[in-house]
Structures are given as structure tokens and as C-alpha cells.
Amino acid sequence: MTSEIGPTFRRCHSGSSALSGVRAETRAALEAMCRPRRLCAGQTVIHEGETSDYVGCVLSGILRLQKTLADGRQHIVGLLVEGDMFGRVFDAASDFSVEAATDVEFCAFPRGRFETLLSHAPDLDRALLLNILNELDRARDWMVLLxxxxxxxxxxxxxxxxxxxxxxxxxxxxxxxxxxxxxxxxxxxxxxxxxxxxxxxxxxxxxxxxxxxxxxxxxxxxxxxxxxxxxxxxxxxxxxxxxxxxxxxxxxxxxxx
Amino acid sequence: MTSEIGPTFRRCHSGSSALSGVRAETRAALEAMCRPRRLCAGQTVIHEGETSDYVGCVLSGILRLQKTLADGRQHIVGLLVEGDMFGRVFDAASDFSVEAATDVEFCAFPRGRFETLLSHAPDLDRALLLNILNELDRARDWMVLLxxxxxxxxxxxxxxxxxxxxxxxxxxxxxxxxxxxxxxxxxxxxxxxxxxxxxxxxxxxxxxxxxxxxxxxxxxxxxxxxxxxxxxxxxxxxxxxxxxxxxxxxxxxxxxx
DNA sequence: AATGGTCATTGACAGCTGTCAATGGAATCG
DNA sequence: CGATTCCATTGACAGCTGTCAATGACCATT
Structure with missing residues (x-):
């Protein structure tokens, strides 16, 4: 299993990943803390209101970011695909759940260690900021579409x-x-x-x-x-x-x- | 006019501002580059698709973040109030315009200098990250409301x-x-x-x-x-x-x- | 082959909103 | 004071979607 981590993680950094563009040194640090995960369609990655213990980066498959309303209706506010990051850093638990819309693979980074790395690696910090700015724009574009x-x-x-x-x-x-x-x-x-x-x-x-x-x-x-x-x-x-x-x-x- | 900058800027950091919580040193640096602005209701702060030259922080009044569609319809994707920041850092011009929904006052920080400060002040960087994460959550909550x-x-x-x-x-x-x-x-x-x-x-x-x-x-x-x-x-x-x-x-x- | 279950599809109907048009009120300007 | 303009409101009507119900297609299991 451990032998898979290397290649798995490299996939995480290929293509248009949110983490592409960080320095080799930072990548090495990320690789050291990366834990590959697999889930089947329908399984929950992060429960609504839960403070998750890790930050994730999608490798394959699609995750849905959704909220369940009081009357039982569900609303999906976004989809996460290859290279997208999820999970909150530093503060509040987001009031949305993350679930597998298809079978998925993703990298899990322990939140504490990820945050520590974030404080010492400006390149990672910058990449994360840009990623979230893009997410924000996409969310707003989606609002217009809706x-x-x-x-x-x-x-x-x-x-x-x-x-x-x-x-x-x-x-x-x-x-x-x-x-x-x-x-x-x-x-x-x-x-x-x-x-x-x-x-x-x-x-x-x-x-x-x-x-x-x-x-x-x-x-x-x-x-x-x-x-x-x-x-x-x-x-x-x-x-x-x-x-x-x-x-x-x-x-x-x-x-x- | 210059004598107003001090008090104006302090207002920017009071209460629940996105910039509250940064160190005194960082505040001083921000204060040095702060340019107060005033606009009347209806005026445009940042045009759609334009790369703005500054980052702003609302002091009073309300700004609307909106998009004009090809057929002329307009859609507001968010409101900005006291303490909210706007304008993109580092990269892409956002495809939304920022307009004054009421008479407004805001602080303008030259984008280049703000970005430089951001690179040297982790506390500001952190505050901005949390601010954008909150924006993202608010945008998604709004989607659910809609x-x-x-x-x-x-x-x-x-x-x-x-x-x-x-x-x-x-x-x-x-x-x-x-x-x-x-x-x-x-x-x-x-x-x-x-x-x-x-x-x-x-x-x-x-x-x-x-x-x-x-x-x-x-x-x-x-x-x-x-x-x-x-x-x-x-x-x-x-x-x-x-x-x-x-x-x-x-x-x-x-x-x- | 038969059965059960899931999902996509279709029809019927009612409710809500968009549109257009008209009215009424308040503020501004002359 | 009267005229004009802008905005909120209301009415009428059509269109689209939500809901409910039924059908059909496909898959898995037996």
C-alpha cells in the first residue's frame, strides 16, 4: 500500500491541479503526509457541520458539495473533480457535506500538519489562495447560471x-x-x-x-x-x-x- | 484631506472588519498605503472584466457585485458591506462589476503594494484567506437560499x-x-x-x-x-x-x- | 425465463412567476 | 399649485415547473 503513495501523489500534482506550481521542496513535504483514500459512490467524505481532520485533493472521480435542508430537500452547491481541493483550513467547519458522486480516489492531508506546512511554505499558501479565489468565482458564475x-x-x-x-x-x-x-x-x-x-x-x-x-x-x-x-x-x-x-x-x- | 486618512483607516479596522486581527505593524503599513474614496449610489467602482488597480475595503454604504448578461438582464451575486474586502489579488480579473448600491466610502489599497505587503505579512495573508473562505461559504449559502x-x-x-x-x-x-x-x-x-x-x-x-x-x-x-x-x-x-x-x-x- | 427494483420518461393538473398594462402615490421641478 | 417623473403596486393572462401517478426500460437476482 505504501508503495502506492508516491505515484498516487504525483497524480495529485499533475495536470491542472490546484497544487501544481508549488516548489519541489513543498511537494516533498506534502508527499510525506499524503494518505491516499478510496470511496464508493454515495459514501460521505465529510459530514455536514463536522470539523474534518484533513484537507483533501481529488485524484479521480467526482465529489459533490451539498447541503440537506430542514425539510429533507438536498441542494448541491458544487462539484469537485480531479485536482480540486476540499476541506477547510484553520477555522470553522463548513456547513456543507462532501459526498462521493461517483467512485473516487483522493489524497488526504492531516489538517494540523497541512496548516503547519502552509505557514512555512508561501508557495503553497499562494496556490491555496488562488484556488479558493477561483472557487469563489465559479460559485458566483454558477449563481448566474441558476x-x-x-x-x-x-x-x-x-x-x-x-x-x-x-x-x-x-x-x-x-x-x-x-x-x-x-x-x-x-x-x-x-x-x-x-x-x-x-x-x-x-x-x-x-x-x-x-x-x-x-x-x-x-x-x-x-x-x-x-x-x-x-x-x-x-x-x-x-x-x-x-x-x-x-x-x-x-x-x-x-x-x- | 490627508488628515482624514488616519481616522478613516481606523474605521476600516474596527468592528468585524476582514482586516481586524492583523498586527499593529501590518496595520501601519496598510495605513501608509490607504487611499480613502467616496462614491455616490449608482457609480461603478470596478467595471466588468477590468483588472482593477487596487484592492478595497468598505467603510460605509453598500456595494453590489453583479454581472450583466448578454440580453441585458442583470444579476447581483453578492453585497459588500462595512469591513468587506473586494478586488482580486495576484491574478485574474473577475468577470463581475462592483457598483455602489448606496452612497459609499471605502479604502483603496494599490494592488501591487498590497500584494507585496501580503508576501511579507503572514498575518494579513491569513486574514485574507479566512475572509475569502467566508465569502465562499456565504456565496454557497446564498445559492441554497436562491x-x-x-x-x-x-x-x-x-x-x-x-x-x-x-x-x-x-x-x-x-x-x-x-x-x-x-x-x-x-x-x-x-x-x-x-x-x-x-x-x-x-x-x-x-x-x-x-x-x-x-x-x-x-x-x-x-x-x-x-x-x-x-x-x-x-x-x-x-x-x-x-x-x-x-x-x-x-x-x-x-x-x- | 420470471421477478423485483431502480431509474428515466410521460401525462395531467395546479400553482407560482414573468410579462404587459394600468393605476396610485410621492417627490421633484417649473 | 400643477406637471412630470419615478417607483410601488395591482390585475390579467400565459408559460413553465412541481407534484402525483403511471408506464416503460434496464439490470440483477433467483
Whole structure:
């Protein structure tokens, strides 16, 4: 098991990881305290309100950051993928739980030792600050996306975002002559909780986008995006279908008559 | 004017400021580079996509952090009040604009000098990190609040949040024998952009809460909250009015017959 | 092959919000 | 004092989503 730590940790620092860019010395210190973990889909990494004993860095799979409301409803406020960090340093326990949306692997760094290292390694400190600033921006971008009231607009936004933010995860994409095939990496239920709606509306939104010709549903979890630009234009509340068809009628009159 | 800098800056570090808790030495350095600013409601502090030349700390008034969408709609992703910091350090320009929602005063720190100080003052660095972590949590809490589809639930949540997060701003509150009087510090339009809706729905939500007896509308911008706990219980999607009255009927039958 | 369970999908209906339009009130300006 | 402007409010109506219920597809187990 211990022999795995080295390669495991190197994966943690490859690609677009939040920890990429720290000095070799700092990496060595991180490697010394790294504890690889594996969890199956559905398991809880950090319970809501719990002060976690470690800081984590995702190696593979997807974690969901979520809150359970008093009435039992759940809301996902963010997804964590390869290279993303989670867990709070220094102070308060965050009021969100971290759960495995898929099978996941991650690095766990004991919180105390990580904080000590943070105090002595400005490069790590800087990397963490930038990472959190990015998280903040992403959270705010997501808020804007959620401001769309048509679920199909939110879904379109999510798919576009998947292409950009998750682009580094090759496994999810396949370029085909007729478009881009995407593997939607989370369940319909999670998608609903993420987009602030229900699975029924998710289903309707998928099929609405298919009717519009923007996508083709290959499987419940595989989608062919014919034109990413067209999909992106669905973001932002569309005119209603009725008005759209009205305009089409007017346009045809203008050309034919 | 220069004679004002001292007292102005001290205000910046008083109370629950993000910068409270830094060492005297660091404060002195900050004070040396502090430039007080004043703006009127509606003016823009940082334009969308612009790399700002300074980092700011709000002294009084309220700033709104917002994004203008392609179709002209605006969405406010956060409010900044006394003690809140804004402007990005080190890297990317944030894709949000910062505008004055009311008349405001703030401290401006030249970005380069602030970053240099940050590298040499771990206490400031730590304070900034914690501040941003809090911002992140607030952003996520706000996302959860926005997941309510009934606007009255969102509004109730906002009012409750006002009581907790803005509690330090005495000017906004007045304890009365019949409840807590709140001055809503932003316009109806901003409130609509903040809650992801329109002014008409804001109006309906206010009057719905008044009908329920939770609040009393004194002015368009002054509200008497009779019972904060009752208001808090409105957060989270309520049962519909119809079902509520149905339950009331059933309850009365159970007792009378 | 049969069964049970999970999940996606679809239909029907009601509720809430967005939109448009109109009204009313308050403040400002002449 | 009257006119204008801005804002809050209200009404009417349509559209979209939530909810509930039922169906269908797929998988695993027997």
C-alpha cells in the first residue's frame, strides 16, 4: 500500500491541479503526509457541520458539495473533480457535506500538519489562495447560471460548462464527426439537485434540447452535442416557444409575401 | 484631506472588519498605503472584466457585485458591506462589476503594494484567506437560499440574513416593543436582481408575508418584523396556500367535530 | 425465463412567476 | 399649485415547473 503513495501523489500534482506550481521542496513535504483514500459512490467524505481532520485533493472521480435542508430537500452547491481541493483550513467547519458522486480516489492531508506546512511554505499558501479565489468565482458564475428560470437553459449552461471546466478529464469526451459526445458523469438525481429542480424537469429539458436539434440523447448518461455554440446560445432565458414560432411565421411572411 | 486618512483607516479596522486581527505593524503599513474614496449610489467602482488597480475595503454604504448578461438582464451575486474586502489579488480579473448600491466610502489599497505587503505579512495573508473562505461559504449559502422557488421564501431568507450578517450596522435596525424594525438598504430593483426575480414579484412577496402576519410594511424600505423565528420558518419552500388552508380546515374539524 | 427494483420518461393538473398594462402615490421641478 | 417623473403596486393572462401517478426500460437476482 505504501508503495502506492508516491505515484498516487504525483497524480495529485499533475495536470491542472490546484497544487501544481508549488516548489519541489513543498511537494516533498506534502508527499510525506499524503494518505491516499478510496470511496464508493454515495459514501460521505465529510459530514455536514463536522470539523474534518484533513484537507483533501481529488485524484479521480467526482465529489459533490451539498447541503440537506430542514425539510429533507438536498441542494448541491458544487462539484469537485480531479485536482480540486476540499476541506477547510484553520477555522470553522463548513456547513456543507462532501459526498462521493461517483467512485473516487483522493489524497488526504492531516489538517494540523497541512496548516503547519502552509505557514512555512508561501508557495503553497499562494496556490491555496488562488484556488479558493477561483472557487469563489465559479460559485458566483454558477449563481448566474441558476438565475435562468427555464431548466433547459440551466441544463444547456451546465453542458457548456462541462466542456470547459471538465475539459481536462478526457474520459468524459469523445470527438465525433457529427459532434462532441459527452458522458454526463453524475446521476439524474444529482443533476436535479445541482440545477435546483427535479428529475422530471431534467428529463423534459434534455428532450426539449433534443427537439431543438442542439443535442442527441444517446443514453441517459451519454449526449451528443451537435454544436456547442448553439447550446451556449440557449443559456440566458430564451424567448418562449410561442413567441419563437410567432417570429418564425412573421419572418416567412416577410420573405414569401 | 490627508488628515482624514488616519481616522478613516481606523474605521476600516474596527468592528468585524476582514482586516481586524492583523498586527499593529501590518496595520501601519496598510495605513501608509490607504487611499480613502467616496462614491455616490449608482457609480461603478470596478467595471466588468477590468483588472482593477487596487484592492478595497468598505467603510460605509453598500456595494453590489453583479454581472450583466448578454440580453441585458442583470444579476447581483453578492453585497459588500462595512469591513468587506473586494478586488482580486495576484491574478485574474473577475468577470463581475462592483457598483455602489448606496452612497459609499471605502479604502483603496494599490494592488501591487498590497500584494507585496501580503508576501511579507503572514498575518494579513491569513486574514485574507479566512475572509475569502467566508465569502465562499456565504456565496454557497446564498445559492441554497436562491434554490427556493417561492419568491416569498427567498425574501424571508434575505430578511433573516440581513438580521444576522448585517447586524453590525446599527443604522439599519431598531428594536421596538412590537418587533424589529429593519431598513431595507437597497432599492426594490436591486432586491429583484439579487433574488433573481422582478420588482413585481418582490412586491407580491412583501405583501404575502404581511398577509401571513410575519411582517408589517411601514414604508417601501422600512419593514417591521414581528417574529424573526416565524420569518425564518418561511425559508424553505412552503406548502402551497391551498394545502395550508386545507390542513387548517381539517384541524378545525378534528377539534370541533 | 420470471421477478423485483431502480431509474428515466410521460401525462395531467395546479400553482407560482414573468410579462404587459394600468393605476396610485410621492417627490421633484417649473 | 400643477406637471412630470419615478417607483410601488395591482390585475390579467400565459408559460413553465412541481407534484402525483403511471408506464416503460434496464439490470440483477433467483
Amino acid at each position: 438565475s435562468n428560470r427555464k431548466i433547459s437553459s440551466r441544463l444547456a449552461g451546465f453542458l457548456v460548462l462541462l466542456c470547459s471546466r471538465f475539459a481536462s478529464i478526457d474520459r468524459l469526451f469523445e470527438l465525433r464527426p457529427d459532434g462532441l459526445e459527452i458522458r454526463v458523469p453524475i446521476s439524474r438525481t444529482d443533476l436535479a439537485h445541482l440545477l435546483g429542480t427535479r428529475t422530471e424537469s431534467i428529463s423534459r429539458a434534455f428532450h426539449w434540447l433534443e427537439d431543438k436539434g442542439d443535442i442527441e440523447i444517446l443514453d441517459p448518461d451519454r449526449v451528443l452535442v451537435r454544436d456547442v455554440a448553439a447550446l451556449a446560445s440557449r443559456t440566458g432565458d430564451d424567448e418562449t416557444d410561442e413567441i419563437a414560432s410567432l417570429k418564425a411565421v412573421l419572418a416567412s411572411r416577410r420573405t414569401s409575401g | 434554490s427556493n422557488r417561492k419568491i416569498s421564501s427567498r425574501l424571508a431568507g434575505f430578511l433573516v440574513l440581513l438580521c444576522s450578517r448585517f447586524a453590525s450596522i446599527d443604522r439599519l435596525f431598531e428594536l421596538r416593543p412590537d418587533g424589529l424594525e429593519i431598513r431595507v438598504p437597497i432599492s426594490r430593483t436591486d432586491l429583484a436582481h439579487l433574488l433573481g426575480t422582478r420588482t413585481e414579484s418582490i412586491s407580491r412577496a412583501f405583501h404575502w408575508l404581511e398577509d401571513k402576519g410575519d411582517i408589517e410594511i411601514l414604508d417601501p424600505d422600512r419593514v417591521l418584523v414581528r417574529d424573526v423565528a416565524a420569518l425564518a420558518s418561511r425559508t424553505g419552500d412552503d406548502e402551497t396556500d391551498e394545502i395550508a388552508s386545507l390542513k387548517a380546515v381539517l384541524a378545525s374539524r378534528r377539534t370541533s367535530g
